[in-house]
Amino acid sequence: xxxxxxxxxxxxxxxxxxxxxxxxxxxxxxxxxxxxxxxxxxxxxxxxxxxxxxxxxxxxxxxxxxxxxxxxxxxxxxxxxxxxxxxxxxxxxxxxxxxxxxxxxxxxxxxxxxxxxxxxxxxxxxxxxxxxxxxxxxxxxxxxxxxxxxxxxxxxxxxxxxxxxxxxxx
Amino acid sequence: xxxxxxxxxxxxxxxxxxxxxxxxxxxxxxxxxxxxxxxxxxxxxxxxxxxxxxxxxxxxxxxxxxxxxxxxxxxxxxxxxxxxxxxxxxxxxxxxxxxxxxxxxxxxxxxxxxxxxxxxxxxxxxxxxxxxxxxxxxxxxxxxxxxxxxxxxxxxxxxxxxxxxxxxxxxxxxxxxxxxxxxxxxxxxxxxxxxxxxxxxxxxxxxxxxx
Numbered sequence: 001x002x003x004x005x006x007x008x009x010x011x012x013x014x015x016x017x018x019x020x021x022x023x024x025x026x027x028x029x030x031x032x033x034x035x036x037x038x039x040x041x042x043x044x045x046x047x048x049x050x051x052x053x054x055x056x057x058x059x060x061x062x063x064x065x066x067x068x069x070x071x072x073x074x075x076x077x078x079x080x081x082x083x084x085x086x087x088x089x090x091x092x093x094x095x096x097x098x099x100x101x102x103x104x105x106x107x108x109x110x111x112x113x114x115x116x117x118x119x120x121x122x123x124x125x126x127x128x129x130x131x132x133x134x135x136x137x138x139x140x141x142x143x144x145x146x147x148x149x150x151x152x153x154x155x156x157x158x159x160x161x162x163x164x165x166x167x168x169x170x
Numbered sequence: 171x172x173x174x175x176x177x178x179x180x181x182x183x184x185x186x187x188x189x190x191x192x193x194x195x196x197x198x199x200x201x202x203x204x205x206x207x208x209x210x211x212x213x214x215x216x217x218x219x220x221x222x223x224x225x226x227x228x229x230x231x232x233x234x235x236x237x238x239x240x241x242x243x244x245x246x247x248x249x250x251x252x253x254x255x256x257x258x259x260x261x262x263x264x265x266x267x268x269x270x271x272x273x274x275x276x277x278x279x280x281x282x283x284x285x286x287x288x289x290x291x292x293x294x295x296x297x298x299x300x301x302x303x304x305x306x307x308x309x310x311x312x313x314x315x316x317x318x319x320x321x322x323x324x325x326x327x328x329x330x331x332x333x334x335x336x337x338x339x340x341x342x343x344x345x346x347x348x349x350x351x352x353x354x355x356x357x358x359x360x361x362x363x364x365x366x367x368x369x370x371x372x373x374x375x376x377x378x379x380x381x
Contacts, residue, residue, distance in 0.1 A: 023372075
């Protein structure tokens, strides 16, 4: 128990007391209710951390363009997303197939032959980029997906690290 | 001048909700999880994610990110941790590293200025509902409303600091406050300017008039 302060408010340099801790608990409850974390976020993060790569380089989302709004392209929806890491830029275009799957076309800059994995909820898909840095996954199931670009062949200039994107929803 | 109504600030908290786990048990458990995660245990890392992501969500949102940007930033932060886990020595340092890295990544997104202006940031406008309740609930609701209003009258820096600290496990307060460079307002061994100000606002009632 803390005695009430005589004649004033508790000073900033006083020790934390029970009332402070309970106020903090009240603040936590309010923000938890006002702005809750999406319930599935930890699961999505766990998905994106499940990697067999020992050395990774994180590619950050750099730009996203949703062309659905342009509406002049017809019923098909197309999204273009760019990721940047220290050594690589990855651009992908996502188109919806008629059968409900998605097609992912990608480009690496600088252009290089690399093994590329697309992790999905239903397992992994493998592809490789060509000398121009192009790669494609023709039919990707809807849901969470994450790109992993493996290091260049030994002897090439690669850093030996895999470039990993955040998981996105296709 | 009125003295602080201790009972009022105390009762502003809905009773019985568990806070972030605290104490030596948590520290030992987290330290064990960190060792296992550094050794490659996905399960251990997953448990750390489950425990600390709610805090990091508040950090990202307090920095002004939209929900979508906050989700992207948190993924980036956790992915970056994979390369840093070996060098982090204690649960308190881990919490501090995650909070600071989240803030930095959030600044990065905001500085780029390319992303849409968040439309879902007006959290202060609406007091979250607690649902229907008893007569006791009415009192608690009044207290929640008073606390919410008082938070809204704090400066932005204090709002952000208290919002973050409220989700930090208690043994980690000092490490997080030090890393955030928020010493003057911060909560640690001492109450700090922001909590003192909040208590003064609560004690003086709406718009400074007596309660």
